[in-house]
Amino acid sequence: MRGIKKLIRTLVFLALIGVVGFTLYNTFFLKPKVEGLESLEKLPKKKEISLVVSPRAYVDRVVVRAIQGSREVVLFEGKLPSRVNEVRFTVEPKKLGLRDGEARVEVELRRFLLLKESFELKAKIDTQPPRIHLIYAPYTVLQGGSGGIRARLSEPVELYVEVGGERFRSYKVGEDVYIALFGVPVNTSPKDVIKIVAIDEVGNKTVLPLGTGIKRNNFKTVWIELKGREKIITPKLHTILGGELEDTDFVSLFKKVNEEIRKQNEEKIRQIGSRSEPQRFWKGKFLQLRNSKVLSRYGERRRYTYRGKLISKSWHLGYDLASVKNARVVAANSGKVVFAGDLGIYGNTIIIDHGYGLMSLYAHLADFNVKEGEVVRKGQVIGYTDTTGLAFGDHLHFGILVDGYEVTPLEWWDRKWIRTRIEPIFSE
DSSP, X not given: OHHHHHHHHHHHHHHHHHHHHHHHXXXXXXXXXXXXXXXXXXXXXXXXXXXXXXXXXXXXEEEEEEEXXXXXXXXXXXXXXXXXSEEEEEEOTTTTTOOSEEEEEEXXXXXXXXXXEEEEEEEEEOOOOOOEEEEEOOSEEETTOXXXXXXXXXXXXXXXXXXXXXXXXXXEOSSSEEEEEEEOOTTOOTTOOOEEEEEETTOOEEEEEOOOEEEOOOOOEEEEEOTTOHHHHHHHHHHHHOSOOSOOXXXXXXXIIIIIIHHHHHHHHHHHHTTOOXXXXXXXXXXXXXXXXXXXXXXEXXXXXXXXXXXXXXXXXXXXXXXXXXXXXEOSSXXXXXXXXXXXXXXXXXXXXXXXXXXXXXXXXXXXXXOTTOEEOTTOEEEEEBOOTTOSXXXXXXXXXXXXXXXXXXXXXXXXXXXXXXXXXXOO
């Protein structure tokens, strides 16, 4: 019995030693750090700040102050929440009496009232949003069509055009001049407002309505019955999906390819389209496949049925052009080949970069006469038409991409439209 009591006293003593040791270690040896300090380096007109203390190490109070000359302003002072190692606060420099320019910011962590940990950094304060002087913008654009802007900015910015929920980036072409081509997604409402957005180095944002109207486009709905085409389409579905297929039901396979694979392919096209070079390779109108007949137009709403029942939908975002079997396909304009390979539903595909976000796409090809990285000239043979991908017959799917989004090629085949709507973007 006496031995048990002694053991209990020993265990209690060791536990106390452990608690004291742990407390001393956390207090004097374990130094807390602050994550998110970089968010204080650039302070715009208004900014939400989040600072995370890790490890907590008994920190109970956080003080953040800005110092300019002899002036000291407290940006935040408060307790660290008991169950969260994060403090959030809003900084509005002008309201706090801070002037634009440099400042020194100190973050202080207080522990047990007496102990302090301090972190210091230099900050840039800029409360003036960028000014946009619009040099050129079109009066109207078409649903599914293209447009562009030329603007002068008061300072270096990230500039983009926002249309129908899509962002189209800009390119700096002068000391203070930016240009941007943009597309109008097919499902954009004519009531939508096209905006130009500029964000400066510290995060100030200026949003300017472009004043460009959106004209409605009468896109057709096309119904396609798949019953009777299984022998042609099924091998294509297997090729596109590849590997062992758990589900061999025709309708299920078609839905998977037309919806899931199509989405993946379109995402890849967007990625490729976002890597355009900041220079202009092209000149004049774009070439259409020679002696070709239009099979399908841009913006068709395709409705696929099986035994009369609707099973899948898609937008057709290009022109399907047919000539003779294995017709020669030429580069619609000069540029650099940025993709030449298999692209799922598009089959063997070539994408040419024409610069400043503009690209052309050639799908369902038999083979390639060019390789990635090769510079091609307008009219140069790059491949031959075929039925690769999800093509039901020998033809070329031709697309025009703006920042990776397919727009109608019809405008880019029009010499007058290019002269009046696009050339002003590039004019000095």
